[in-house]
Amino acid sequence: MKKSFKFRQQIIAKIYQENDLPQEDIFANAKAEEEYFELKNIKKQLDRYLKTPSEKVIQNILNYSKNYNQALKAR
C-alpha cells in the first residue's frame, strides 16, 4: 500500500517531467495508467489558464523603467 502511494507520487513527478520513471512501469498498471492520462490532461488545462494584464499596465511599467533609467543617468 505504501509502495503504491509512493508510486502515485512518482507519477505526479513524471507528469511534471521531474523524474525518469519509464512509461512502461505506469502502463503495467491499468489504474495507474488511467490516472496518469487523466491528471496529465488536467495539468494541460491548467497550463492554459493564464490571464493577461491590460496593455495600459504594461505601458505604465515600461514608462516607469525608462524614466527610472533616465533619472539614474542624470545623477
Add this chain to the structure above:
Amino acid sequence: MENYKKIDDSTLVKMYQKGDESAFEQLLQRHKSKAFTAILLIVKDYYTAEDLLQETFIKIIQTIKGGKYNEEGKFQPWVVRIAHNLAIDYFRREKRYPVIMMEDGTSLFNNLKFAEESVESLQVREELHSQLKFFIQRLPEKQREVLIMRHYADMSFQEIAKATDVSVNTALGRMRYALINIKKQIHKYGLNYEKKFQI
C-alpha cells in the same frame, strides 16, 4: 524585439542592468501573464491585480537597477515570489485577515489566507477561465499553494518542499490531490471540459 526572444533571462537581466530597455521589455512580456495570474488567483479583483503587478515590476526594476539582483537563473520564481508578497501585503493593508507570520521569503505562503469565493461566482455562464480560477480557489489552502508555486512560479517540487517546510513526497502528494480535486470539480459542476478544452 524578435531577436530578444531567444535570449535567456539571466542574459536579459545583465543587458537591462547596462541600460537596454528592450531587454526589460522582453522580460516583462515573458513573465507578465504568470505573475499576473498568480496575483489574480489570490486577490480575485482584476484591477487590484493590475495595481499589484505594477508594484511587482517597480520592485523588480529598482532591485535590478540598484545592483541587488542575485537570483541567478531563477528569475521567474523570484518575480512570482515578489508578486505573492505584495498580495499578502495587500491583505494586511485591507485588514481582511489576521497578521500572517513569515519567517523568511520562502515560507511566505505558509499562512496565506485567500478571499472567500462568493456563491454568485458559480454560474454556468462563466467563462472558461473564470471556471478554472474558481476551481483553483476552492482547493484546500495547502493544495492551492503547491499548485500556484508549480504552475505559475515554475518551482520544482524540491524547491516547493523547501519553501513550505515539508518533504518532497508531501509536496507531490498535495499536488496529486490538487489535480484530482480539480478533476472532481470539473465533473461535479458539469463543465464539458472535453469539448471546451478540446482534449
